[in-house]
Amino acid sequence: MSLLRILTEMALRGIPDINKVFIKYGKVNKFEDNVGFKADNEWMLDTEGVNLLAVMCHEDVDATRTTSNHLIEVIEVLGIEAVRRALLDELRVVISFDGSYVNYRHLAILCDTMTYRGHLMAITRHGINRNDTGPLMRCSFEETVDILLDAAVYAESDYLRGVTENIMLGRLAPIVVDYESDSMGVKMVDSPTRSADCNSESGHNFAI
Incomplete structure (x- = not known):
């Protein structure tokens, strides 16, 4: 039984807690000295599972462009300002998913309210x-x-x-x-x- 558990749980290669990786082709904004900002397409990796610290420490990963939608892990690894930005990005993606528009300032005030005390505060009666x-x-x-x-x-x-x-x-x-x-x-x-x-x-x- 112990051998079976070892075989099923031991990670031989890869990063722990990253179960699957999906490749997608998406748009990004790049900056060039002679042109300025311009839209471009590039390949990206989406993961199932989170281990932000281990991924950012990997030598083949650009840590400055690595993001996560797991807010608890973001605040533990990168701090309160990073989780505010991650929360704002997730809200904008959800709100604008069907073409709806909400002014940036409304979402920013909500994110500021949830994070200004130095921790994530729920928008409920308990928060x-x-x-x-x-x-x-x-x-x-x-x-x-x-x-x-x-x-x-x-x-x-x-x-x-x-x-x-x-x-x-x-x-x-x-x-x-x-x-x-x-x-x-x-x-x-x-x-x-x-x-x-x-x-x-x-x-x-x-x-x-």
Whole structure:
């Protein structure tokens, strides 16, 4: 039995965890000094299975052009900025698969939200709703009744600093140039320090 297991599991050649390799002919953008960027066709290798670190370390592989759609492995091998780019590329491929168009900035904001804390954050109640935001912002996503009940029981306050909260109350969101707020002024720009009681002095709080 042990011999059979060794024969079926031992890797004689190749890279571990790479089960199959498929050859495809695809378009790439290349840069030439006299011409600039131009579209060209070349052969590529698609793999079934992932082992990004081992593939990038292979002497015959161009590590600068090696990509993976396994986001967990990307963040472990290359870091948070690389996984943000990989996530953005995957979203653009999925959205534009049937010819649909979504502006790049919308997808970039989503990717920034998922990665700005230094790790991948799920866009669910277990991820984005665990941020330090007000109850109105949290209830606009999921678990509306539960969040509002908890906010009422524990007397939470919402300082109306986001877009969602202000839209709920018919107020102007703090995103325009002439918005008057104590949180941004000449003194604060010159000396960027935050006072402990700036929330209470801003005048834009809303208690539940």
